[in-house]
Amino acid sequence: MISIKDLLNLFFQELNGIYPKKEIEAIFFRLIDYWYNINKIDLILHPNFTIDETKLLNALQRLKKNEPWQYIIGQTNFYGLQFGVNPFVLIPRPETEELVEWIIKDNKYKNQLEILDIGTGSGAIAVSLADNLRFATVSAIDFSENALKTAKINADKNKVSINFIKQDILEDFNCNKLFDIIVSNPPYVRNSEKKLMHKNVLDFEPSSALFVSDDDPLIFYDKIIDFYKQNTRTGGLLYLEINEFLKNDLEKLLFEKNIEKYQFRKDIFDKWRMLKIIKNDNGSILS
Ligand SMILES: C[S@@+](CC[C@H](N)C(=O)[O-])C[C@H]1O[C@@H](n2cnc3c(N)ncnc32)[C@H](O)[C@@H]1O
Numbered sequence: 001m002i003s004i005k006d007l008l009n010l011f012f013q014e015l016n017g018i019y020p021k022k023e024i025e026a027i028f029f030r031l032i033d034y035w036y037n038i039n040k041i042d043l044i045l046h047p048n049f050t051i052d053e054t055k056l057l058n059a060l061q062r063l064k065k066n067e068p069w070q071y072i073i074g075q076t077n078f079y080g081l082q083f084g085v086n087p088f089v090l091i092p093r094p095e096t097e098e099l100v101e102w103i104i105k106d107n108k109y110k111n112q113l114e115i116l117d118i119g120t121g122s123g124a125i126a127v128s129l130a131d132n133l134r135f136a137t138v139s140a141i142d143f144s145e146n147a148l149k150t151a152k153i154n155a156d157k158n159k160v161s162i163n164f165i166k167q168d169i170l171e172d173f174n175c176n177k178l179f180d181i182i183v184s185n186p187p188y189v190r191n192s193e194k195k196l197m198h199k200n201v202l203d204f205e206p207s208s209a210l211f212v213s214d215d216d217p218l219i220f221y222d223k224i225i226d227f228y229k230q231n232t233r234t235g236g237l238l239y240l241e242i243n244e245f246l247k248n249d250l251e252k253l254l255f256e257k258n259i260e261k262y263q264f265r266k267d268i269f270d271k272w273r274m275l276k277i278i279k280n281d282n283g284s285i286l287s
Contacts, residue, residue: 001050004032004043014060027069031059034073066200079128083154088146090209092124095267096185099241099274100125102265103183104132106237106276111135114177116231118169118184118224121209123151123162125183130160139163139175144208169223178233185241186220187212193245217246218253225257228277236279244271 008028015024032038035055042049059072070076070091076083078092079100085091107113113136117126120140130138140162142148148164155162167173169186189210194202201210212219221240228238242250247264254262254277265274 002053003048003050004038005047007032007051007053007056008043011056011060015063018064018066027063030069031056031073034075065203066198067204068200071204078122078124079132081128081131081158083122083124083127084150084157085122086146086150087204088144088206089122089150090205092122095273096124096241097128098267099183099185099239100128100132102274102276103129103181103237103239107133107136107181110180113137113181114179115139115181115183116141116175116179118182118227119186119209119220120151120164121147121185123154125185126151126162127155127158127160129183130155130162131158136181137163139165139177139179141165141167141169143168144206147206147209169227170219175231177231179231179236180233181237181239182224182228182232183239184220184224186224188217188220188241188243188246190214190217190243190245217243218249221250221253225253225259225277229257229279232279234279238275238277238279240275240277242273242275244273247272250275 008025011024011028012021019027029040036051062072063069068091070085071087074084074086076085076091079097083092113133115129115136115138117129117138117140120126120142123140126138126140130136140151142151143166145166148166152164187208187210189212191211192214224240225238228236259277261278261280263276264272267273
């Protein structure tokens with residue numbers, strides 16, 4: 001048994017140089033909250049309170065190898081909901097919460113919607129939309145069997161019903177359905193950008209969820225926009241998370257595809273991270 005205060009100091013000492021001090025503290029409290037239901041106030045009030053250190057020492061070793069804490073506890077929070085995560089799925093990011101927020105704000109007063117999430121991973125987008133737009137029917141695609149299993153568990157845990165479909169979206173396919181909203185956070189990080197990324201992403205998160213070749217970085221956007229054109233109703237909306245460095249290339253792609261009615265949006269860090277496309281009355285896409 002060891003006191004919480006000593007354990008925190010050990011975390012600072014051992015993880016120094018791997019994570020900033022503030023992040024070490026945040027991770028430490030996330031872990032002790034999850035395993036022992038102890039929070040920061042408990043530490044202030046009872047600094048000498050002792051706990052069995054086994055789990056935390058094991059976690060410390062894994063953190064030292066850059067494993068994300070979310071995979072260590074197998075959980076994360078997204079849009080106020082709990083999601084199980086594992087190395088088969090990307091850890092959902094705060095910028096994706098902003099995309100979800102945009103969709104909910106735009107569509108919360110409608111009363112019937114068919115939504116499709118392409119590349120669902122943990123199910124973060126599909127589940128949070130189904131939870132917040134209760135009148136919507138939500139489907140979700142991924143080509144990874146293991147991701148779909150994880151997403152199904154997350155849908156059940158959050159008590160929403162989603163129609164999961166195993167499909168490679170780079171292959172031609174037909175859903176035999178018309179959607180009102182399609183959303184996707186597809187792979188969009190160019191291989192050349194790997195050098196800008198942290199080891200905890202590169203070594204642990206699924207590369208098939210993240211990376212695209214530098215020769216064809218918009219491959220998913222190209223396919224998804226074509227699919228959207230064919231499989232949405234009039235007024236159909238397409239929401240996409242985007243690579244901040246590829247906005248100009250995307251604008252070019254939209255021009256080539258005769259898409260005129262669209263809106264890019266920045267995230268809270270002032271980076272271009274979202275795109276919405278709107279389909280007009282006659283099925284074509286005009287401003
Ligand atoms: C960036 S992750 C997004 C995960 C989740 N939607 C989120 O926002 O956290 C991209 C997802 O697309 C899936 N994916 C990659 N290539 C695919 C393909 N060719 N067909 C279908 N899904 C694919 C990956 O398995 C991964 O789950």
